[in-house]
Amino acid sequence: MAKQLHPTPMLDQLESGPWPSFVTGLKRLAKDKDYVVDLLGHLEHSYETRKGYWKGGTVGVFGYGGGVIPRFTEIKDEKTGQPVFKDAAEFHTLRIMPPPGMHYDTATLRKFCDIWEKYGSGLIALHGQSGDIMFQGCTTENVQPAWDEINEMGFDMGGAGPAVRTAMSCVGAARCEQSCYDEAKAHQKIINNFLDDIHRPALPYKFKFKFSGCGNDCMNAIQRADMAVIGTWRDNMKTDDELGKKWFAKHGMNELINDVVNMCPTRALQVKDSKDVRKDAHISAVAINDTQSLEIDNKDCVRCMHCINVMTGALGPGKDKGATILVGGHGHLKIGATLGTVVVPFMELKTEEDYDKLVELAQNIVDFFAENALEHERTGEMIERIGLVNFLEGIGLDPDANMVNCPRSNPYIRTDGWDEEVARINAKKKAAA
Amino acid sequence: MAQPQMRKPVEYFLDNKKFLHPKLAANYGNWKYHDRPRPGVLHHVSNTGDEVWTVRAGTQRQMDVHTIRLLCDIADQYAEGRVRFTIRSNIEYIVSDEKKVAPLIEALEKNGFPVGGTGNSVSMVAHTQGWLHCDIPGTDASGVVKSMMDALFEDFKKEEMPNRVRLSTSCCEINCGGQADIAVIIQHTKPPKINHDLVANVCERPAVVARCPVAAIRPALVNGKPSLEVDEKKCVCCGACYPPCPPMQINDPEHSKLAIWVGGKNSNARSKPSFHKLVAAGLPNNPPRWPEVNAIVKKILDTYKADARPWERMADWIERIGWPRFFEKTGLPFTKYMIDDWRGSRYNLNASNHVRF
Numbered sequence: 133m134a135k136q137l138h139p140t141p142m143l144d145q146l147e148s149g150p151w152p153s154f155v156t157g158l159k160r161l162a163k164d165k166d167y168v169v170d171l172l173g174h175l176e177h178s179y180e181t182r183k184g185y186w187k188g189g190t191v192g193v194f195g196y197g198g199g200v201i202p203r204f205t206e207i208k209d210e211k212t213g214q215p216v217f218k219d220a221a222e223f224h225t226l227r228i229m230p231p232p233g234m235h236y237d238t239a240t241l242r243k244f245c246d247i248w249e250k251y252g253s254g255l256i257a258l259h260g261q262s263g264d265i266m267f268q269g270c271t272t273e274n275v276q277p278a279w280d281e282i283n284e285m286g287f288d289m290g291g292a293g294p295a296v297r298t299a300m301s302c303v304g305a306a307r308c309e310q311s312c313y314d315e316a317k318a319h320q321k322i323i324n325n326f327l328d329d330i331h332r333p334a335l336p337y338k339f340k341f342k343f344s345g346c347g348n349d350c351m352n353a354i355q356r357a358d359m360a361v362i363g364t365w366r367d368n369m370k371t372d373d374e375l376g377k378k379w380f381a382k383h384g385m386n387e388l389i390n391d392v393v394n395m396c397p398t399r400a401l402q403v404k405d406s407k408d409v410r411k412d413a414h415i416s417a418v419a420i421n422d423t424q425s426l427e428i429d430n431k432d433c434v435r436c437m438h439c440i441n442v443m444t445g446a447l448g449p450g451k452d453k454g455a456t457i458l459v460g461g462h463g464h465l466k467i468g469a470t471l472g473t474v475v476v477p478f479m480e481l482k483t484e485e486d487y488d489k490l491v492e493l494a495q496n497i498v499d500f501f502a503e504n505a506l507e508h509e510r511t512g513e514m515i516e517r518i519g520l521v522n523f524l525e526g527i528g529l530d531p532d533a534n535m536v537n538c539p540r541s542n543p544y545i546r547t548d549g550w551d552e553e554v555a556r557i558n559a560k561k562k563a564a565a
Numbered sequence: 566m567a568q569p570q571m572r573k574p575v576e577y578f579l580d581n582k583k584f585l586h587p588k589l590a591a592n593y594g595n596w597k598y599h600d601r602p603r604p605g606v607l608h609h610v611s612n613t614g615d616e617v618w619t620v621r622a623g624t625q626r627q628m629d630v631h632t633i634r635l636l637c638d639i640a641d642q643y644a645e646g647r648v649r650f651t652i653r654s655n656i657e658y659i660v661s662d663e664k665k666v667a668p669l670i671e672a673l674e675k676n677g678f679p680v681g682g683t684g685n686s687v688s689m690v691a692h693t694q695g696w697l698h699c700d701i702p703g704t705d706a707s708g709v710v711k712s713m714m715d716a717l718f719e720d721f722k723k724e725e726m727p728n729r730v731r732l733s734t735s736c737c738e739i740n741c742g743g744q745a746d747i748a749v750i751i752q753h754t755k756p757p758k759i760n761h762d763l764v765a766n767v768c769e770r771p772a773v774v775a776r777c778p779v780a781a782i783r784p785a786l787v788n789g790k791p792s793l794e795v796d797e798k799k800c801v802c803c804g805a806c807y808p809p810c811p812p813m814q815i816n817d818p819e820h821s822k823l824a825i826w827v828g829g830k831n832s833n834a835r836s837k838p839s840f841h842k843l844v845a846a847g848l849p850n851n852p853p854r855w856p857e858v859n860a861i862v863k864k865i866l867d868t869y870k871a872d873a874r875p876w877e878r879m880a881d882w883i884e885r886i887g888w889p890r891f892f893e894k895t896g897l898p899f900t901k902y903m904i905d906d907w908r909g910s911r912y913n914l915n916a917s918n919h920v921r922f
Contacts, residue, residue, distance in 0.1 A: 142853040146708050149715030152677055154707045157629035178696035178705065179852045182818035184736075187811060188700045194571035203698060225698060231581035234650040238637035240584065241648075245630035245637075254630045258650050261693055261741045268627070268698055280572050286579050303649065306581070306589045307609055307617065307659070309596035316581050323578040331576065347833035351652060354838050355744050355831050362833075375598060391876050397835050438834040442876065445598025445610075463740050465805045466778045468907055471838055508776065 134166045138173035142180060161254040168253055170220035171269065177207055177216075191224050191272050193279045196331040199289035200275055201225040222271045223253070227264035227290035228282055229323070232301040232316035232343075234259065243285060251278035263300035263342075264290040288327070294508075295333035296326040296498065301343035302350040310440060311345035312363025312453040313481035318490055319343050325491045329498065336505035339498055346449065347437040353461070353472070358511040359497055360458040360472045361490070363481075367450035368416040368430045369440070376418035376426070376446035388420065392439050400432035401439060418446050454480040455490075459497060459523075460512030470512035475524065477534035496527045530560070586647035586659040588617045604724045605680035606666060618666050619657050620644070622678040623714065623721055626654035626692045627707050635676060643669040653689040653731075655682045681722035684729065687866065688721065690714060691733035693741040701808050702736035703751035703821040704850050709734045712854040713749075716863060727873035727882065730866065731829075738803050744829030746879035747865055748841045749858055751850070752824035753802040756795050757813035761787040768793070768810035776805050823848040823858050827865060827891075828880035839880050843903050844891070861897070868895045887921040 137159070146155045155172075162168040178184055191202035203223040207216045215221035244265070248254055253269025260266040265287075270278055279289065290298035299322065302308070304315035322341055329335065342353035345363040353360035380388060385403075393401045406425045409417045417425040428439075428447075440447045457479055458472030476493065480486050497511070504526065505514040515523045524531055533539075582590060592611035599609040607619040625632070636656055640648050643665060644658040651657060656678070658669055670680050682688040690713055693699070695706030713732065714721065720730070733742030735750040742748060764770070770793055774782050781799035785792055793813070795806075804815035815821070825848070829841030844865070848857045872894060873882035883891050892899045905913040 143708075145853045146711050149711070150677075150679065150718045151711055151714035152623065152625040152632070152679075153711060154625040154627040155711075157625060157627070157632050160631050161629045175697055175705075179708070182704070182821075182850055182852065183816055184696045184699060184702040186698060186700050193574065195574045201698075203700065223698065229578055230650075231579055231584050233581050235581045235584040235586075235589075236648055236650075237584055238640045238646050238648070241633055241637050245633050249630050255627060256630065256633060257627050258624070258633075258654060258656075259652075261691065261743070276571075279574075283572075283574050286575075286577075288576060288578050289574070300652065302652075305594035305596075306585055307596065307619070309598050309609070311594065311596070314594065320578055320580045327576045327578065331574075349831045349833060349838070352743055352831040354833075372598075387875075390874070395835055395876055434833075436833045436835060438876070441834055444600070448598070463743070465739055465803070466776065468778075468909075469740070469744070469840055471840075506775075507772070 134162055134164055134169050137162060137169055140172050140176040143176050166219040170217035174207060174217045174220050191275055193276055196289055198292040198295050198333045199227050201292060224270045224275055226267040226279060227292060228287050229290045229298045230259055230265050232319040233303050233306055247278060247281045263298045291330040293333040294335045294337045296329040297338050297340045299323055299341040300351045302345050304345040308345060310449060312365055312449050313455050315343040315345050317487060318361055321487050321491050322494050335502050337508050337510055339501060347435055354458055355461050355471055357461050359494055360461060361455045363455050364435045365450040365453045366478055367452035369428050370448040370450055371416050371418035372446055373419040376420050379443050379446045380420035392442050395438055397436055398432045398434050400429045402427045454478055460515045462510040462512045467513050467516055474535045475529055477532055500526045588615055588661045601684050604686060604722060605683055607683060618660050618663055620666060620669050620680060621655050621657050621682050622673045622680050623682055623689050624654055624656055639672050643672045653691060655689055679722050684724040685726045686721055686724045687717045687726060687730040691742045693736050695736045699736060703816045704736045705852060706734055706736055708853050709855055713859060716859050726870055728876050728878045744831060744841050747862055748826040748829060750824055751821055752846050753804050753815050753821050755817055755820040756797045756800040756802055757806060757815045760812040761790060761792040763812035764792040765790055767812055773806050773810045776809055778805060782806055821850055822846060823850055825861055828883050830878055830880045835881055845897050865895055889921060
């Protein structure tokens with residue numbers, strides 16, 4: 133039995149209503165832990181005064197320079213300077229990297245619970261916006277033993293501060309027919325390559341990887357990742373006549389026209405009599421009934437995923453799969469939010485060597501970032517400052533028209549290297565032919 | 566001096582193979598299609614003919630160990646012991662037998678975990694840390710999310726929106742919650758209040774000066790002590806100086822307001838990914854249930870639900886009807902604060918005579 137609860141009239145109001153209540157969960161923990169009794173008091177104080185009261189500091193584990201988020205209370209008695217909520221005076225978080233795709237068996241989750249009940253507050257967030265399992269609420273003293281037991285289970289600590297950060301990957305190949313590469317494999321290979329940069333922060337600022345299996349980008353990679361790996365394919369869309377007819381029988385022509393054909397962003401779709409479907413190599417078609425088909429011009433298609441999302445199974449990604457690599461997504465500070473932009477339009481991801489090349493590219497990009505970014509500057513901000521061309525030259529990638537929405541519209545550029553550049557491109561084309 | 570023997574960490578990032586449901590492992594990369602038999606349930610079919618059903622349920626994300634054990638008990642008793650979590654903190658149970666779906670749903674709902682969040686529903690809010698754990702929060706996260714999801718409970722459980730709806734909340738302008746169809750974000754309205762007694766000891770002043778996006782901070786001597794001063798006419802109240810320099814207090818119970826942004830989209834489906842746009846600000850930071858914020862979120866969602874066509878995300882819908890009609894239909898005022906003046910702002914102005922009447 134723990135000590136008596138502080139009155140929490142505001143938090144109590146968050147116990148009503150149908151959605152699962154974190155307050156009810158905290159109160160359950162508070163039955164056994166003075167730590168959580170004081171945490172509830174601390175949080176109620178924030179609700180009353182509308183301010184936060186945790187400050188950072190330095191807490192870590194042996195061998196690592198990051199991964200623990202230290203929190204010390206700032207609610208102090210004015211006379212004595214002592215914490216008002218003394219049992220929750222320290223409330224550190226351990227960031228632990230989840231398995232790719234965030235799959236678990238119950239034995240693992242139960243073991244997490246046992247460890248965190250023993251050493252911590254008993255509060256676990258699955259998962260933080262960083263992608264980590266957040267073991268929330270631990271005293272300085274208990275950080276090391278809790279970490280030792282979690283690490284013994286086979287889990288490693290995530291990133292914090294100016295480091296390579298914990299990555300995230302979608303459910304992908306494990307349970308999704310839209311998956312265009314082995315997201316978990318890419319995730320694991322990249323993270324294992326950067327463990328030192330995760331655990332010993334020494335970069336200008338954070339660097340994040342995210343892995344989404346298709347353009348639906350369930351991991352929000354384009355927005356959140358410094359290097360986003362987003363699945364795509366080069367060949368024709370896969371079609372299945374049986375499932376196409378099944379879809380059409382259920383949904384009909386109005387939905388096919390309004391929800392599929394008209395919503396294609398590049399007008400790559402047309403409904404045709406099956407006998408009139410073009411025979412070119414880049415055309416694919418799915419039958420919708422015995423006489424009509426949906427024709428896809430795969431040269432016009434940008435692999436946005438819309439028609440595939442609507443007619444799942446009838447349409448699907450092709451066989452020649454891989455990923456587009458985008459660089460420079462980040463949140464607002466300092467220059468305003470940026471989305472990642474294309475630096476590799478297509479990278480084949482089939483063989484072990486393909487994945488090694490992905491790791492090599494990631495290493496090049498992180499090395500360039502480490503050398504060239506200013507302190508507290510994200511990759512996207514660095515590229516904004518130096519220009520995409522300088523970045524591409526720095527990491528040894530050739531410019532490609534897929535990297536832009538359109539060529540420049542202003543004349544403020546020196547072009548006295550034009551002839552040499554054209555000669556270089558032509559020589560390269562010739563060598564590749 | 567003898568040091569205690571410290572354990573060296575084992576540095577290795579594990580793969581997920583041992584955690585996969587056996588049917589997911591067996592059909593890895595070999596799925597054919599999926600459908601949704603009902604809201605909250607996905608049915609995947611593999612090229613080998615194998616089938617799995619996934620039941621998705623909402624959680625509070627910040628979970629006590631008792632809740633996690635309860636979720637595990639349900640997994641062991643009604644499912645097959647394997648679960649996963651989505652990016653929005655929903656739990657997914659994977660089963661290989663359709664007969665298990667209904668009892669599993671019943672067990673989840675009986676224990677207070679709503680089944681839903683799939684397809685064109687309103688899924689769980691992307692959730693940050695807030696007053697519970699963050700060192701710079703202007704507001705709470707868990708409480709905002711709880712009150713929003715209470716209000717949108719039925720929209721989580723049903724698939725009645727034109728397309729999927731993704732929400733986020735952020736407790737400061739750093740926007741950890743991320744881009745979303747509707748995002749609720751703290752918007753400070755006053756420059757930081759500086760405690761000049763502490764700056765010299767706590768803050769690395771050149772780093773703080775460098776952090777300001779509008780170069781409004783400069784070193785200064787205040788009362789004979791080295792400190793920093795803010796050009797309040799330049800200051801955009803973003804709060805970027807506060808994390809590296811806590812004596813520059815930006816959070817204010819009265820003047821840290823909430824703003825609402827709409828039309829953010831990470832997916833490439835149809836239109837390219839887009840940022841959310843400001844549609845309301847000046848809302849009070851009003852715990853424990855933030856009713857003013859919830860009322861506007863609900864109003865926007867109701868308008869979208871009534872007016873958007875099937876498969877139009879929030880951004881697609883507004884693209885079609887135009888911003889003037891968005892403001893007209895939602896009853897929200899369009900103000901001068903919505904006209905962008907940051908870098909690249911000219912691309913957000915209407916350089917055409919495309920005007921809807």
